[in-house]
Each structure stands twice: as structure tokens, then as C-alpha cells.
Amino acid sequence: MATxxxxxxxxxxxxEPGFADSPYITVTFRVRRFNPEVAxxxxxxxxxxxxxxxxxxxxxxxxxxWDVDGTLTFRRxxxxxxxxxxxxxxNGKNRLACKTLIKDINPEKPITIEPIKGLTVLKDxxxxxxxxxQAYRDVMPFLVVKETNEPTRERYQSxxxxxxFDDTTKCILCAACTSxxxxxxxxxxxxGPAAIVNAHRFxxxxxxxxxxxxxxxxxxxxxxxxxxxTFNCTDACPRGIEVTKAIQEVKRALITRRY
Amino acid sequence: xxxxxxxxxxxxxxxxxxxxxxxxxxxxxxxVLTKLYPTRSHTGAAQGGMAAALAxxxxxxWEWHTFDTVKGGDYLVDQDAAEILAKEAIDAVLDLxxxxxxxxxxxxxxxxxxxxxxxxxxxxxxxxxxxCYAADRTGHMILQTLxxxxxxxxxxxxxxxYVLDQLITEVDGVKRSAGVVAYELATxxxxxxxxxxxxxxxxxxxxxxxxxxxxxxxxGDGQAAVYRRGLPLEDMExxxxxxxxxxxxxxxxxxxxxxxxGILRNKDGERFMEKYAPVxxxxxxxxxxxxxxxxxIREGRGCGPEGDHVYLDLTHLPPEQLDAKxxxxxxxxxxxxxxxxxxxxxxxxxxxxxxxxxxxxxxxxEVLADNTTVVPGLYAAGEVACVSVHGANRLGTNSLxxxxxxxxxxxxxxxxxxxxxxxxxxxxxxxxxxxxxxxxLRTSTGNERVATIRRELQETMDxxxxxxxTEQTIKTAVxxxxxxxxxxxxxxxxxxxxxxxTDLLEAIELGNLLDLAEVMAxxxxxxxxxxxxxxxxxxxxxxxxxFMRHTMAYREVGADGSETVRLDYKxxxxxxxxxxxxxx
Ligand SMILES: Cc1cc2nc3c(=O)[nH]c(=O)nc-3n(C[C@H](O)[C@H](O)[C@H](O)COP(=O)(O)OP(=O)(O)OC[C@H]3O[C@@H](n4cnc5c(N)ncnc54)[C@H](O)[C@@H]3O)c2cc1C
Ligand code: SF4
Ligand code: FES
Numbered sequence: 001m002a003t004x005x006x007x008x009x010x011x012x013x014x015x016e017p018g019f020a021d022s023p024y025i026t027v028t029f030r031v032r033r034f035n036p037e038v039a040x041x042x043x044x045x046x047x048x049x050x051x052x053x054x055x056x057x058x059x060x061x062x063x064x065x066w067d068v069d070g071t072l073t074f075r076r077x078x079x080x081x082x083x084x085x086x087x088x089x090x091n092g093k094n095r096l097a098c099k100t101l102i103k104d105i106n107p108e109k110p111i112t113i114e115p116i117k118g119l120t121v122l123k124d125x126x127x128x129x130x131x132x133x134q135a136y137r138d139v140m141p142f143l144v145v146k147e148t149n150e151p152t153r154e155r156y157q158s159x160x161x162x163x164x165f166d167d168t169t170k171c172i173l174c175a176a177c178t179s180x181x182x183x184x185x186x187x188x189x190x191x192g193p194a195a196i197v198n199a200h201r202f203x204x205x206x207x208x209x210x211x212x213x214x215x216x217x218x219x220x221x222x223x224x225x226x227x228x229x230t231f232n233c234t235d236a237c238p239r240g241i242e243v244t245k246a247i248q249e250v251k252r253a254l255i256t257r258r259y
Numbered sequence: 260x261x262x263x264x265x266x267x268x269x270x271x272x273x274x275x276x277x278x279x280x281x282x283x284x285x286x287x288x289x290x291v292l293t294k295l296y297p298t299r300s301h302t303g304a305a306q307g308g309m310a311a312a313l314a315x316x317x318x319x320x321w322e323w324h325t326f327d328t329v330k331g332g333d334y335l336v337d338q339d340a341a342e343i344l345a346k347e348a349i350d351a352v353l354d355l356x357x358x359x360x361x362x363x364x365x366x367x368x369x370x371x372x373x374x375x376x377x378x379x380x381x382x383x384x385x386x387x388x389x390x391c392y393a394a395d396r397t398g399h400m401i402l403q404t405l406x407x408x409x410x411x412x413x414x415x416x417x418x419x420x421y422v423l424d425q426l427i428t429e430v431d432g433v434k435r436s437a438g439v440v441a442y443e444l445a446t447x448x449x450x451x452x453x454x455x456x457x458x459x460x461x462x463x464x465x466x467x468x469x470x471x472x473x474x475x476x477x478x479g480d481g482q483a484a485v486y487r488r489g490l491p492l493e494d495m496e497x498x499x500x501x502x503x504x505x506x507x508x509x510x511x512x513x514x515x516x517x518x519x520x521g522i523l524r525n526k527d528g529e530r531f532m533e534k535y536a537p538v539x540x541x542x543x544x545x546x547x548x549x550x551x552x553x554x555x556i557r558e559g560r561g562c563g564p565e566g567d568h569v570y571l572d573l574t575h576l577p578p579e580q581l582d583a584k585x586x587x588x589x590x591x592x593x594x595x596x597x598x599x600x601x602x603x604x605x606x607x608x609x610x611x612x613x614x615x616x617x618x619x620x621x622x623x624x625e626v627l628a629d630n631t632t633v634v635p636g637l638y639a640a641g642e643v644a645c646v647s648v649h650g651a652n653r654l655g656t657n658s659l660x661x662x663x664x665x666x667x668x669x670x671x672x673x674x675x676x677x678x679x680x681x682x683x684x685x686x687x688x689x690x691x692x693x694x695x696x697x698x699x700l701r702t703s704t705g706n707e708r709v710a711t712i713r714r715e716l717q718e719t720m721d722x723x724x725x726x727x728x729t730e731q732t733i734k735t736a737v738x739x740x741x742x743x744x745x746x747x748x749x750x751x752x753x754x755x756x757x758x759x760x761t762d763l764l765e766a767i768e769l770g771n772l773l774d775l776a777e778v779m780a781x782x783x784x785x786x787x788x789x790x791x792x793x794x795x796x797x798x799x800x801x802x803x804x805x806f807m808r809h810t811m812a813y814r815e816v817g818a819d820g821s822e823t824v825r826l827d828y829k830x831x832x833x834x835x836x837x838x839x840x841x842x843x
Contacts, residue, residue: 037756054597066710070753070762075299077474080510080591082399083299099594122445123759129296142407143359154356156368162361169361169393169400173298207359 023052027102028110029060031072034121042121046110053103057090057113061097074125081238084174088125089114094176094236116179118188132175135191139199139217144210161206168201168246170239177233177243189222193233193243196224200246203253215254224250260449260690265290266677268439268454269670270422270481273300274398274659275641276460277405278666279673280414283458286674290452292420292441294461294476294764297406301462301474302662305398306513306588307375308390309355309663310656311348315369316388321345323381324389328657329836331377331544332615332650333791333801335494335809337832340622340646344657344664351663352391360404362393363584373584374518377544377654377843386542390656395513395587401659419444421764422461423693425484426451427634428683434489434628436636437683440693444764447757449690455677456636458669459485459618459626460662463642465498467772467779468611468725469717472504472511476768481643483771485618486778490628490637491811493645493829494616495775496783497792499653500726502548504610505595506568512588512607514655516571517541519584523552524570524604525560531569536843543843546652546792549609549726562606570604609726613653615792616782617645619811619829624669630811630829636680640669647809650831651791700766705749709766712743712750716769716776724780729797733784740777747773774814781824782810803838807831 027049034042047064058076065072074097075085081099088097090113091105097113105111119127171194178184178192199218203211218224224247233243266287269276276291283289293300312319324345329336356362356370363371372388380387393400409416424440438453461481465473486492502523503512517523523541525531535551536543543551552569555561562568573581573589578601581589589600598605618639619627626637641662648661716739723736747770754762788802789795808828815825 035756035758037758065762066708070709071756073754073759073761077295077299077476078301078304079475080304080508081594082304082587083295083301083474085295085299101594126759133296137410142411145357150357154353154362154370157364158368159364159366162364165361169403170396171403172303172399173296202359205359205361 023054024050025053025107026050027060027107029064030110030112031124032114033124035071035123051102053101053107055102056098057100057102057105057111058086058097060102061113073123082172084172087116087174087176087179089116094180096174096176096238099238116175118179118181118185119175129175131188132178132192132194135195136173136198139191139195140210140214141198141202143202143205143208145207146209149209155207157206164206165201165204167241168197170241171197171201172239174238176236176238180232180236182230182232183226183228187226190226191218191223193247196247196250197241197243200250203250215250215257218250219254224254260451262451262453263290264453264682266454267456267458267673268292268452269458269460270439271300271460271462271641271643272297272416273460273462273641274302274401274405274662275666276458277409278663279458279460279640279670281405281408281412282667282670283674284412284414286671287677289674290415290417292417292422292439292452294419294421294444294480296418297409297416298402300402301477302659303399303402304472304474304511305401305659306395306511307515307518308373308392308397308656309352309401309659310375310378310389310654311352311391311660312345312389313349313352313370313372313391315365316372318380319387319389321348323379323387324348326382326836327378328648328654329650330383330839330841331654332652333841334803334807334836334838335647335650335790335831337647338834338836339832340648342834343622344648344660347664348660351660351667355401355404355663358404358408360393360400362391373515374542375655376514376517376542376548377539378656379539383538386539390515390518392515394583395515395585398659417441420450422480422484423696423767425457425488426686426689427488428686430683434634435683436634437685438689440690442693442697442764444759444761447760449693451685451689453682453685455680455682456638456673458624458673459639459643460641460666461643463614464772464775465611465614467716467720467776469721470504470507470509470608471611472501472509473611478768479771479775480768481639482617483774485626486774486814489814490626490634491619491813491827492616492778493619493809493811494647494782495779495812496786496810497615497651498611498779499545499613499615499792500549500609501545501612502552502609503571503607505591506606506608508595509610510591510595511610511612512571512591512605513585514545516573516585516588519580520576522572523548524572525555526562526566527560529560531555531560539843544652545655546794547843550794552609553726568606568608571607572604573600574602574604611725613658614642615645615647615649615651615653617643620644620646622646622668623672624665625672636676636683638669638673640665651793696767697763700750700752700763701755703749703751705751707746707749707751709750709752709769712747713769713772716740716743716772720776724783726794728783728793728795730784733780736780737777737784740773740780744773744777778812778824782812782826785826786810807838
């Protein structure tokens with residue numbers, strides 16, 4: 001006997017608690033399309049899908065790409081919110097397509113899907129991530145310790161000191177926060193929330209010795225003072241990081257030079 | 260077409276690739292080619308931890324770790340390599356800490372450790388706390404830390420470059436690596452990278468299964484590239500099925516959940532692992548637990564209306580413990596299943612997880628052309644490689660360890676080699692294979708679709724070569740794969756453009772999956788025994804007389820152009836440990 005096939009195609013047709021007889025519903029994906037090899041302007045295109053509402057928006061995009069239109073282009077890899085590939089604007093809000101279930105975003109109306117804002121669109125939902133990663137690299141996102149302080153075994157760190165920067169270690173560099181920030185939209189020079197989050201991760205790490213340098217970088221005119229506390233970033237973060245709070249803590253550290 | 264020249268080229272920027280890059284960049288002019296942005300690599304999905312006998316929380320030593328690794332691998336492990344893995348584990352963890360990795364800490368400030376399947380004190384006496392971890396985000400922290408250090412060291416990345424071919428030049432009858440050919444996603448341009456040394460660190464190949472913990476991008480590109488060039492693949496029949504994937508989706512729920520005290524239960528609420536593994540119970544080795552789950556399901560004790568899953572029960576653990584130690588996986592249950600793990604058990608089923616087999620290497624990461632000859636200038640490390648430290652079944656937390664230990668070794672060895680070696684001449688028209696492959700797909704007028712063939716492949720693999728196998732099911736898979744390979748010749752794509760043509764790349768990735776699925780099935784058919792992750796119902800026992808040996812699979816092309824898999828075998832390196840029956 002073979003391994004029992006648990007994921008039979010017909011198994012998906014079984015009624016599930018909480019849903020009417022057939023789990024499938026019809027939804028419209030309204031997708032922002034752009035391919036400079038074909039046309040200079042972006043357009044909207046509607047796709048009708050039969051889909052289980054408990055599936056992810058990413059599953060819907062795959063259905064389109066695999067069964068309807070192979071030219072639809074987007075990035076994705078892990079499909080469960082861990083790799084940061086598929087941040088997009090879904091119904092006007094930045095989310096990961098793989099972490100957003102259809103049932104949670106009002107599928108009775110067309111679901112709009114656009115690339116994240118503030119970064120150059122290259123094709124369909126794919127944007128140029130280079131400026132985003134450049135801002136990240138600019139904040140010295142690595143532990144700095146004087147050679148002479150290198151222990152032979154591990155450095156000690158109390159659970160409390162470890163907890164101090166726990167929230168900002170969770171970042172997956174998806175850019176949902178930075179590309180939801182009105183300051184970043186208006187001025188691409190602004191470091192943006194993600195870079196500040198990653199600076200925070202080191203500034204508040206008791207093992208690090210370059211907090212002062214990083215603070216100086218963020219004291220710049222394109223640095224942390226540009227933040228206007230709109231909380232868009234915190235709302236957008238799929239990892240639940242309190243982004244605005246992290247930015248506030250960096251601002252406070254700049255004033256008091258205590259961290 | 261562009262030609263680049265580097266001392267060392269690394270294919271892949273997951274844990275193994277970046278660990279290698281940190282070493283190689285210090286010693287040689289290095290380029291890292293990666294189809295994903297480095298931080299998108301699937302190492303970031305690893306949850307539970309990284310093994311090392313630090314003995315921070317209880318007595319432990321590397322010899323016990325070596326034994327557990329050998330036993331866990333059902334004695335197919337090369338014991339010299341396992342010893343290196345366990346010994347160098349301690350420095351590997353300490354190196355990561357020094358690079359900044361935020362491990363969870365004990366009250367006195369040292370790196371905390373927890374239990375994991377198959378890791379024991381004193382040769383199987385009781386579970387031991389050996390896994391170093393950062394909540395259930397250990398892989399994420401490793402990936403981020405290594406990327407941070409690559410930024411610090413100024414590692415040169417070529418992001419969204421897909422390596423599609425390995426260049427080999429024969430010099431005086433010896434196959435040597437000359438470089439690789441890559442496809443740039445953004446522009447569709449072909450790049451030839453001439454390099455003195457090439458390191459494959461391109462990860463696993465789980466996407467030929469349907470229910471899998473692997474990312475969409477884990478399509479075995481590296482394995483397929485070297486296999487096509489006549490180099491062998493080792494032990495490809497050994498694939499690990501992790502016991503606890505989210506029902507139907509395959510998303511992983513770490514074994515750390517059971518390490519923290521989680522319990523598997525059948526529909527009667529029975530803790531069924533007590534029957535199958537009286538000592539280690541829920542923390543027995545993964546192959547044992549996966550088979551136990553399916554035995555429960557087959558015997559009618561599965562859960563749900565179709566009896567097709569079992570439960571992972573965390574409800575008896577304090578919510579604070581779940582929040583502190585398992586925040587991500589409890590969130591997965593909430594997001595994808597709408598289940599609250601504080602109060603409700605989570606439906607799970609085994610999920611295709613890890614390739615034990617891969618490109619054969621020695622302990623320096625040098626790739627083998629046969630049982631003993633190395634291919635000068637060619638290296639591999641991480642899930643793409645087979646050293647073999649995992650044998651027939653990998654222990655949890657030993658892969659994050661493997662990528663660090665052997666990624667580092669390969670990085671150093673390759674850079675030292677390229678410091679003294681000369682460039683090998685490129686073959687004539689080095690780009691021709693890739694150009695033809697792309698043109699064929701772009702201009703094909705066939706009527707087959709990539710998605711259809713891939714779905715059929717995944718379904719046949721799940722049904723026929725997963726946790727339980729027989730002669731008959733494997734043959735069914737072999738035949739189906741042959742049919743799909745035939746149909747693949749007629750595959751057509753819709754996107755004919757140059758920019759970000761992921762339609763084209765999915766077609767190429769499918770070709771790789773088909774080749775590797777064939778190797779897996781043919782290797783599995785010939786192994787008439789059960790060992791670790793390879794379980795044959797028609798041969799339920801381990802057979803050390805005939806099969807205590809590694810499978811080596813080669814691609815043979817007949818005069819008529821037909822392709823077959825030729826199998827050969829390689830002895831297992833045994834040092835301290837004599838094979839014993841495996842009990843948990
Ligand atoms: C969900 C999950 C949880 C896990 N948990 C644990 C755990 O707790 N402990 C443990 O020890 N192990 C764990 N593992 C296993 C372990 O995480 C992996 O085996 C390991 O991370 C693989 O690392 P890698 O560097 O070899 O490959 P990956 O991290 O997969 O990286 C592959 C790299 O290769 C690149 N690449 C692929 N193809 C090409 C190409 N054609 N051209 C260019 N680049 C290419 C990709 O861009 C990527 O950068 C887990 C695995 C999974 C799936
Ligand atoms: S802070 Fe959150 S939203 Fe911003 S890049 Fe990191 S994970 Fe994404
Ligand atoms: S695909 Fe990885 S985060 Fe969505």
C-alpha cells in the first residue's frame with residue numbers, strides 16, 4: 001500500500017465547518033499590470049477565480065499565473081511569511097500575499113493588488129529593491145566589537161538584555177513598512193522605517209559598541225527626525241514589530257545618548 | 260552575453276553559501292550568485308535550533324553527539340564526517356554568537372539549549388538539551404546574522420542570478436570545473452562566470468513533493484546542473500518526512516514544539532508514541548515518528564472526518580512558555596488554520612522536508628566524480644551536498660549545524676585552492692547549452708503546461724515514494740516520471756519576454772525536478788531494504804549485508820540520445836560505531 005494521499009484533490013471539495021456546502025467562492029483579483037516591454041503605461045486587469053476563501057492571496061496569484069496568464073509576475077518563495085519576498089498593496093494596505101487569507105479581506109468586492117509604493121516598478125508586482133537594501137546597508141547593520149574584547153567562548157548576555165532588542169530582531173526586510181511611509185513616498189532619500197528598525201536592533205544590543213556611530217548616521221537630515229509618527233509602518237509590519245516605537249526609542253536615545 | 264572572471268564563485272546565498280562567502284571573501288576575489296535575495300533563502304524558515312554539545316545546561320560532549328548522529332542516520336553516516344560535525348559544532352555556534360547572533364540565554368547569560376529528537380545523553384539513555392536556539396526563529400537569526408556579516412565583509416552578490424549550467428573542461432582525462440553559466444532575471448541576459456573554484460550551496464529539492472515544508476524555489480538546480488554534466492548524485496532515495504507539517508499545507512511546526520513538551524495524539528486522545536518509542540516517545544527520530552503517525556491513520560485512529568491527520572497538542576503548556584519559546588509556529592496555527600494553540604490541538608501530518616542525499620563531497624567540501632576522485636575546483640556544501648553526515652535520516656538541528664561547519668570548510672578550501680590554481684580554459688561556446696534551453700522554451704509551440712506537469716509530478720511523488728514505499732508504488736512513480744519527462748518536451752510558456760521572466764524559469768526548474776525525481780525513484784527501487792527515511796514495506800528490515808553502502812547515481816546518455824540512470828555504490832566510512840538495531 002502506498003503512503004495515504006491526504007491531500008486528494010477531492011478532499012478540498014469537502015465542506016468545512018463554518019462555511020456553506022462548497023468551500024469555493026468566486027472572487028475578482030484586480031491586478032495592476034505593467035510590462036515596459038509591451039506598453040509604457042500600467043493598467044488594471046481583472047481575473048475571476050474560483051477559490052477556497054481560506055486560501056492565501058498568494059495561492060490566488062499562483063492560480064492566475066499557472067492556469068490563466070503565465071506572464072503575471074511577482075516574487076515569492078517561502079509562502080508562509082518568513083522570507084519577505086511578497087509584500088504588496090492589497091486593497092490599499094501593505095501586506096504579504098502569503099500571509100493574507102482571502103476570507104479576511106472582503107472577497108465580495110474585487111480585491112485590488114498593486115506593487116508596493118515608493119520604489120520603481122520593474123514589472124507587474126516586482127519593484128526595484130536596491131534603494132531599500134542600500135538604506136539598510138548604510139546603518140551598519142552588523143555587530144561591532146573591539147577585537148580586544150573578543151572572548152574565547154560566548155559573550156554573556158542576560159535574558160533581560162537579550163529581551164531589550166528582541167522585537168527588532170524579527171525583521172524579514174520585506175519593505176512593507178518603508179513603502180507604506182508617506183515621508184518615504186515624498187522623499188526617497190529618507191532612510192525609512194526598516195533601516196531604523198535594523199539600526200535599533202544593534203543600538204540596543206548590550207554586546208554592541210557602535211551605537212554612537214549609528215546614532216550619528218540616523219541624526220542625518222534624511223534620518224530619524226523625518227519620521228512623523230503616522231504609524232503606517234507599525235500597521236503594515238507582518239512580523240508585528242512595533243516599528244514606530246522602535247523609531248521613537250532611537251529618537252530618545254539621540255536626545256539622551258543613553259541606550 | 261557577458262564574461263566575468265573571479266577566483267571563487269559561490270552558487271547560493273543561504274546559510275551554507277554565506278558562511279562560505281565570509282571565509283572565501285577574506286582569502287580570494289569572490290562572487291556570490293543567488294537566485295533569491297540572500298535574506299529570502301529558505302534557511303530563514305528553520306525554526307528549532309542548531310545542535311552543539313556546549314554542555315551549558317547539562318552534561319554533554321561531542322562524542323555523544325557523534326553517536327546520536329550516526330545512529331539517527333541508521334548507520335549510513337560516514338563516521339569520520341560525523342565526528343568533524345560534532346566536534347566543530349561548538350566553535351560553529353560560538354562563531355555565530357561572536358558575529359552577533361541573538362541566541363536565547365540562560366539566567367546566567369550563557370547560550371540556552373533545549374531538547375530535540377534523537378539527541379540523547381550517553382548513547383541513548385535519555386533526551387539531552389543540545390539544541391542552541393533563538394525562540395523558534397533560529398534559521399531566521401542565522402540567515403540575518405550571516406547576511407549582516409557579509410555586508411560587513413563587503414561580500415559581492417549578484418542577486419537574482421540563476422545558475423543554469425556547470426562548465427566542465429577535461430584536461431588530460433581529468434574533469435575540472437571551469438565555471439558556471441547564469442541567467443539574470445531582471446534582464447534575461449546570459450552571464451558566463453569563469454572561476455578557479457565554484458562552490459554549490461543552492462539548497463534542497465523538496466518541491467517535487469506536494470505536501471512539503473520547502474519553499475517554491477527549492478527545485479534542486481545545483482544537483483541537476485552537475486548531474487547533467489555526468490557527475491554522480493549520492494543517496495538520493497533518502498528524503499526526510501518531518502512528522503509535524505500543518506495538515507494539507509505542509510508548513511512546518513518545529514520539533515522544538517515537542518522538545519518543549521508538546522504531545523502527539525490520535526483521535527482517541529491517546530499519546531500513541533508511547534507504543535512505538537517507549538524511551539524517547541514523541542522525541543524519537545523523525546522517520547520513526549512519521550511512520551507511527553501514518554500507522555495510526557491507516558489503522559483508523561486518525562482525526563477529522565476523513566481520519567487523515569493527527570494532533571499536535573500544546574494545550575497543557577503555559578501560554579507564557581508558548582509565547583516565549585514558540586511564538587512563530589503558534590502564529591502559523593492562528594493565521595493559516597484559525598486555531599488557538601493555547602486551547603486547541605493543531606492538526607498535523609508528515610511533510611516532505613529534507614534531502615539527505617545530494618552532490619557527493621569529501622570532508623573538505625570537494626565534489627567527487629566517482630567513489631574517490633575529486634573534481635578539481637568544484638565544491639558543495641549545505642543541503643545540496645552529501646558528505647554524508649546525515650546518512651539515511653538527518654537529526655533535527657543537525658542541518659543548521661551542517662551548513663555552518665561545512666559551509667565554512669568549503670569556503671576556506673575553495674579559496675585556498677583558487678589562490679594557487681590557474682583558470683581552466685572555458686569550453687567552446689560555454690553559453691550554448693543554456694541559450695538552447697531558453698530558446699527551445701521561448702519558441703516552443705507545444706501544448707503542455709508547466710503547472711500541469713508539476714502537479715502530476717507532485718501527486719505521484721506524494722502517493723508513491725513518500726513515507727511508505729513498495730516495489731509496485733516506486734515502479735508506478737518511475738513510469739509516471741518517464742511519461743512526464745516525455746511530455747515536458749512539449750511544454751510551452753506564455754511569457755516570451757526578457758524582463759523578469761519567471762514563467763521561463765519555472766519551466767527550467769520543473770526540468771530539474773523531473774530529473775531529480777527520476778534519480779530518487781530509481782535509487783529507491785534498487786534499495787531493497789528499509790533504512791532511515793527510506794521505508795520499503797516489502798523489505799521492512801535493514802539489510803547491512805547487501806545495503807550498508809551509499810548509492811551513486813549517474814546519468815547515462817545512449818547513442819540514440821536516450822537518458823537512463825546508472826547506479827553504482829560506495830562504501831560507508833565506519834570508525835568507532837558498529838551498526839546496532841535502532842531503538843528509541
Ligand atoms: C521549515 C524548515 C525548518 C527547518 N528547521 C531546521 C532546524 O530547526 N534545524 C536544522 O538544523 N535544520 C532545519 N531545517 C533544515 C535547514 O534549514 C536547511 O537544510 C538549511 O537551511 C539549508 O541551507 P542551505 O544554505 O543549504 O540552502 P538554502 O538556505 O535553501 O539556500 C539556497 C540558496 O541557493 C540559491 N539558489 C538555489 N538555486 C539557485 C540557482 N539555480 N542559481 C543561483 N542560486 C540558487 C537560493 O537563492 C538560496 O540563496 C529546516 C528546514 C525547513 C524547510
Ligand atoms: S520592520 Fe516589519 S514591515 Fe518593515 S521590513 Fe521589517 S518585517 Fe518588513
Ligand atoms: S513568500 Fe515568503 S514571505 Fe511571502
